[in-house]
Amino acid sequence: MKNSISPYKLIFFGVTTVFSLSSCVVTKNKEGKKNQAELGYRSVSLIEVDGYKFKDLNKNNALDAYEDWRLSHEVRAKDLVSKMSLEQKAGFMLISTTRLENDWSFGKPENSEPITSGFNEKDLLSTTNMFTRKDLDYPIMSAAGTTKDVKGFHKRHFILRANPSPKILAEWANNLQALCESDGLGIPGLIASNTRNHISTDVAIGLNVSETPFTTFPGELGLAAMRDMQLVRKFADICRQEWTAAGIRKGYMYMADLATEPRWQRVEGTFGEDSKLAADMISEVIFGFQGKKVNPNSVALTTKHFPGGGATEGGQDPHFEWGKREVFKGGMFENNLIPFKAAIAAGTSSIMPYYSYPVNTEYEEVSYAYNKRILQKVLRKRLGFKGIINSDTGPIEMMPWGVEKLTIVERYKKALEAGVNLFSGTADPGKLIETIKKYPELTALVDESVYKLLMEKLDLGLFENPYVNVEAATQIIGNATFKETADLAMRKSIVLLRNDEKILPVKPKVKVYFEIYSPNKGNTPSTVFKTDKNTWDVEFVTTPDKADVVLLWLIPKGKSMFASDGSPLHVNLANNGIDVKYVNQITSKPTILVVNYTNPWAIDEIYKGNSKTIKAVMATFGTTPEAVLDIVTGKFKPTGKMPFSTPVTDEAAQNQKPDVPGYLEGKGYEFFKFGEGRNGY
Template identity: 65%
Template sequence: MNKPENTIQYTILLSFIFGLMIFISCGDDQKNSHKANQSQPHLGSRTSKILEIDGLRFKDLNRDGQLDPYEDWRLKAQERSSNLVGLLSLEQKAGLMLISTTRMKNEASFGRGGNNDSVTSGFNETDMSSDINFFTRKPLGATMVSSAGTTKDVNQYFKRHFILRANVSVDSMAKWANRLQALCEEGEFGIPATIASNPRNHISSDASVGLSLGKTPFTAFPGELGLASMRDPKLVRAFADISRQEWRATGINKGYMYMADLATEPRWQRVEGTFGEDANLAAAVIREVVLGFQGDSLHSGSVALTTKHFPGGGSAEGGQDPHFDWGKKEVYPGGMFENNLIPFKAAIDAGTSSIMPYYSYPAGTDYEEVGFAFNKRILQGILRKRLGFRGIINSDTGPIEMMPWGVEELSIVDRYKKALEAGVNLFSGTADPELLIETLKTYPDLMPLVDDSVHKILVEKFQLGLFENSYVDEDASRHIKKPEFQKTADLALRKSIVLLRNKKNILPLKAKTKVYFETYLERGKSSPFTIFSTEDSQWDIEFVDNSDDADVNILWLIPKGKSLFQSDGSPLHVNLSDNGIDVARVNKMTAQKPTVLVLNYTNPWAIDEIYTDDSKNIQGVLATFGTTPEAILDIVTGKFNPSGKMPFTTPISDEEAQNQKSDVPGYMEGPSYGLFHFDEGLSF
C-alpha cells in the first residue's frame, strides 16, 4: 500500500498531466478560434493600451502587457467569459449580478430634486433612495434598498449593469454613456457597462417610470397594442430595427422589454404594454421584435432584450398588480396556465437574451406558492428544461427586499439563496451587494451557481462587442431621427388604427365637411379637452371651433385610469366614468350631431355608458393604441384605408369585466361578453 504522502504526490502529478492536456487542447481550440474570426474590429479605448500581435490589435484591459484569453476577440464569447470568471473575486462576481437604477446629474426621474431640463452628462454621486419608494410603499426586508452614486457603484461595488430611466436629450445620453464606459474601463479588468432601459419608441398615454417612457427624442411608433393591431410582421421588424439603431447610437445596449404577457384580464393596469389577448398573435409579434432588436444572434449592433414577465402576468387576481401585496396572486380559473407560455416560447426560439420572472405567485395550482423568482419548478422545470432557455434569468426590480411574495418570513440572505437555487442569474433593484456577498459566504456551495450566472452575464457583454468598443459617436447621436425612420413610423401609426363601425358610410368624410375635432387630455388637467384645428390644406375638410357649427363631431376619447403606482387595492373598473371621461358631456354632444367616436385603448374599455350598437348619432367608431391626430385624420378623410384589427375583445359592460375568468381570452368568454371582438376591423 502506498504511503499517504506518496498518494498525494501521485494525485498532484496526475492533476498536472491532466491540466497540461487541457492547456494543449485549449491551445488547439484557440488556434481554431483564431482561424474562425480574423476580422479586426474597431477598438474604442480611453485608458487601455493597445497590443499589436501578428498585425492585429487588442485592448490590454487588465494592463498586464499580455494578451489574456478574455481580451482576445478572436475567441468565442464562451471561452473569453470562462477565462474572465476565473480571474474575478467573490465580491466582483456579486457586483456583476446586480442591476439597479442610476441617475444622471440633476435628473429627476424619481421625483427627488433635479430638473430634466438641467440634466448634464455628469454622474449623480449622492446616495439616494431609488426603486423602493417608487415601486412599493414600504420595504418588507431587513434593509432599505438604496442606489449608490455612480462612481461608488462602479469602483466599490464592482457593478456593471445599470438601468437608465432618464428622459433627456440624445446628446446628454450619449455623453453620459461614454463617461460611464470610461469609468468602467478604468477598473481592474476593464469590464464595460450594460445600460438598460424601458421602452422609448412609443406614443403612450400612461407612461410611468419602470414601465415605459412617454414622449422622447426617439422616433415614435404606436404603442405595443398598436404594433399587434397592425398585423404586419415586416413592419414590426422594421420598428424594432429602427429602435435598435437609435438606442445603440446613444449608448443604450439592453432593453428591459418586451412583455410577452397576455391581456386576458381586462382590468390589469399593464395591458397597454402587451401584444393583446391572443397567445399566437403575441408570439408572432414578439418574435419579430426580438429579431429586429437582436438580429439572428447577438452582435455588436444589437440591443439585448429582456422578455417579461415569465410565466405571464396577465391573469392577475382582480387585475391587481403584484408590485403590491394585494396583487400577488396569479390565478387560473379557466385552467389556461399553459396558454401563457406560447409567446415566451416564441421569444426563446427567436433568441431573446434574458427573461424576467414576475413578482406574483401561482395560486391554486400544484406549483409552490412563492414568487416566480423563487420558484424552482417554474424556472428550472419549465423555463430551462421544457422551453430550452439558456440565457440570463433577470429578476424584476426588488423581489428580494420589496416584493418577496410567498417568502416574506425568510431572511434576506435566505431569500437570495432560494432565488439562486431557483435559477436567478441577475438581481434587479438592489444597489449594495453586501447581503448577496454575505449569502455567498454563508452558503459557499452556491458558488457554482454564481459562476454560471456570471459566465452568462459576461457572454452577453462579449457578444454585444462591448469589450472591444463600448463608446458611441456623440456627434452622430444627435441625428438619430432620420426622415426614413419617421416615414416608417407614420405608416405604422396609421396601420395601427382599427375601424370598428361605419354606419351610413359616414367614412370617409365627404369633401368640405365641417368638422369639430375634440381630444380629451390627461386626468387632472384644468380643461378636460382640447380642440384640434389647423389651416393645413392636406385634408379637404373644414375645421370649426365649436360643435354647433359642425356637420360632424370627431371625439377622440383617451380614458386614463389610476396610475399603477397609485394603486391602493380598491377594485378596478374598465367603464369610462371611472377612467377620466366626462360621460355626460360626451352624451350631450353625440345627441346633437353625427359623431365619429375614436377611443384610445390602453385597456379593453367598456363603453356602454356612451355607446351601444343602437346608438343613432355615433355612426363611426375607431380604435387607437397610441397614435397622432394627423393619422386619425388620414383615416377619416380616406387618405389612408384602415386595415388594423383588434388585439383583444372589449367587454360589453364593466359588469362583464368583473365576472370574466382572468386567464381566458375575451373571445373565449362566450357570445354575450364582447362588444368589439378580437380580430375585428373594417376597411373602406
C-alpha cells in the first residue's frame, strides 16, 4: 500500500509518532519556488512534471488541470466539472447515510440496496409522515452499500451516523477514501456527521450521536450559558482537531435557530432564545471549526436551519406533517436572520434550509428547500451567501411540505431552481438524473452546484491527501488535556438562580442526600449518588431522613422528537417524566433543587408548594454530577447565565407567540429571566 511521499513527525502530548499530513498547504521556499505538496495516495500512480509530483487521479498518464495542485482552486474545479458525466454530477449532488460493516446505528441493514428500494412513487407521495412508517420501527434514511454508493451511484458525500472507536473510525475513513480514489476521476470523499461532542438528553439519529469516544462538553445550551466566547472557540477547536484526526471533515451543525417556542422539541440543540447571543456563539463555533476561512485543517460547517426553525406551530417539528407550519405571530421573521448573518460573516461553508414553511408572510408557503424567494432573494442576494445550500435530510421523498402534489421529478426541478446545491437523504440519483434529462435547461444550475461542492473539497485539501493517521487519531481523540477543558466548561455552564439563606456553598461535614432523578424508559428513575472517591468535604447519606440537606437533580425528558405523534406538547414537569408527588415528598428538608433544562421548563408544580424548603435553585444544560457537586460545595464558583427565559406556568407557554423570545413576551410571562444567574454565591 502506498503512503504519502512526505511523512512528518508529530509530537503530541509527549508521544512521538510518524504520520502523513492529512492536509495540503502549498508553500514557497526561499527562492520563491513552490514546495512539493504532501500527497496521500493508495492505488493511483504519480506523475512527475517540472520536478514536481502529482497524483494521476483519472489514470490517463497525463497531468490534468484538476490534478495540478499549483493551480488555483477555481481553475481546477472548472476543469473537473467539464470532465464529469451527467451521472457523475447527479451522484455528486447527493449526500446520504453510509454504513460501516455490521452497522445497525440507524436501522436494520438487510442488503446493499437503499432502504427506500421497493417503494414506488405512489408510496412516497402518499405517506403522511414520511420520516417513519407504521410497518417499520426505525426512521427511513435512504442508504446504499458503500461500494455501490461510490462505484454505482458516483457518490462522494457521506453522512456517518455510526459510533465506533477512533481506530475503527480512522481506518474506515481511509478505506472509503481509497475506494473513491480507485474509481473514475478519483474524486475524494467528504464525510459529514452530526454533533459528537455533547451531553444530550434527546439522543436520536439525525440529531446527534450518543456517548462517544470524543471529548464530551456540555450541551449547546450549556455552552451558551457559559457566556465565555474564548472558551467556546477553544471547544470548537478541540472538536476540529478530533474530527480531522478521524477523517470527518464536514459538520452538520450548528443550529442558528432561536429557541423562541419553549415547547419545540429541538430547543436543546440551540444556543438559546436571544438572537445576539446566538450570533456570537455561532461565529465563535465557525471560527473554531473552520478558521478564518476553510482550509486543509478545517472541518467545514453546515449552519442550520435557514431562515430559522424555532417559530414552529405548537412546538411541533416539521419532520412531521403536523409541524410543517412556521408561525410569525409576533412579526419577528427578521430576528431569525441575525444569527445567520453572523454565520455568513464568519464564513460558514454551507447553510441548510428547514422543512417548514412560513405562514402569513410575504413568502410562498412551501418548504424552504423549495422557496426560491427565500433562498435567492434573502439568502443569496440580501445576505450575500456564496457557499453551498445543503437541503435537510429528505425534503424530496419524505417531507415535501407545500409541494406534496408534485411528482419527484417536479420536486427536484423546483428545488434546483430555488437554489439547492446538495440534496440530503437520497441514496439513488436515478430520479435526479431523470430530472436533468427531462429539463436540460437545469444543466447550468447543476454545473454551478458541482463547482461549489468541488471548491469545498479543494479548500479542505482533500484532493492532495484525504487520508489520516490511525495511530494519531487514537492519541488525539478524547485525550486528557482536552478533557480538562471540557471539565471546565461543565462547571462554567451551571447557573445559580436562587440561594436563599446563603445555603450555598454547603458547610463542611454537612450530611447530603444527592438524588439524580432521570426518567428512563423501563428503568427506575431515581439514582442515589455514590462514590468511592469523596473529594468533597461533605458526608453522603443514602436516605433523605438522614440528611441535613437534600440535593435533588431533576432531568426532565420530553417526548423524543422522533416519537412525535402530534399530541400537544407541554413544559410542565408532570408531563415530562417527573413524578411531582414523589418529588414533593423528598423536599420536606432544606433542599437544593437542580433542574436540567433541555427546554424552558415551568417548575411551579414543585417550587410553589415548597418555596420554604427549597433554599437554592440551579440550572444545568448537560453536565456531570461531579460538576454539580463542585458548585454546591464551593470548589468552583458559579458564573453561568440563563440562555432563555422560563415561563411561570405551562399555561403561559401555551399562550406565547412562537417567534417572540420570552423576555419580550410581556409582564407575567417569565419565572427565570434570560441572562439571570449569580456570579458566586
